[in-house]
Amino acid sequence: MSDTEHVERTPDLGSGHPRRDPVGASGSPRYDSIGDRYSLTRREDPLLAERILHALSDSATVVNVGAGTGSYEPDDRHVIAIEPSDVMAAQRPAGRVPALRGSAVPLPLRDRSVDAAMAILTVHHWDDQTEDGVRELRRVARGPVIIVTVDVEVCARMWLLRDYLPEVVELDRATFPTIDRLVGWLGGTVEVEPVPTTSDTPDWSLASFWAHPERVLDEAARRATSAFSRLRPDVVARAVASVGRDLRDGTWDARNGHLRALQEHDVGVRLLIARP
């Protein structure tokens, strides 16, 4: 299928980049243009890292697909990291293995050649290759396939999407596979676990904004979330202006101030652990 055909049947969700992933508007991987400051605000969340490590169990060999800057990769196993973006791979710290440049489809591995496969906060970037990519994870792993993703309908209830950015709900519905579809593609037995997002998480994903409306006003924080990066500039400007105004005049706190007292909140992050 050509890009032109894809653009014709892909709704423009205010993203400005209705293109196949991992290729962005510039013709290079999307994260080459949006990921340049990723490691500044997207650091590994220790609680999520612990849960992923627990799910990996005794797996000695692990493929990490959409590996990015190396967050959540175990450092006590043999890891193969696969990542399409040079810009993301360049931010991997010295302790991480270098990432092979590649995508989820096809994985350059034989059937059942690793103990486990993981894909963390990445499957929504695989576009029309999502199902094939998830089946690739299942094909290459003898043991668990671990996916961290977002239940869009839970996330849609968060104040930011509900009150300021309905465009993101539309974008998310078009890009995130539903949990049921993921479970069906994975087969076998799949545990689906909610992962509350803590207010002090160092991984400033869009989910982390639930406790931090001020982040909407922070260009670096917005830029390291693909949702903001894929919106049209006028949509972002509208949301920034509205949140800024509601913070200044007290409207945000009157509506949502109770959130400031919470230490964690379920904004839809889900950990899937699939066993064959």
Ligand SMILES: C[S@@+](CC[C@H](N)C(=O)[O-])C[C@H]1O[C@@H](n2cnc3c(N)ncnc32)[C@H](O)[C@@H]1O
């Ligand atoms: C939000 S980042 C997550 C990175 C890392 N897994 C983490 O948790 O920090 C999404 C990553 O998916 C990668 N990606 C995009 N399209 C991909 C594809 N088709 N196959 C594999 N990875 C892809 C991006 O380049 C980016 O590094």
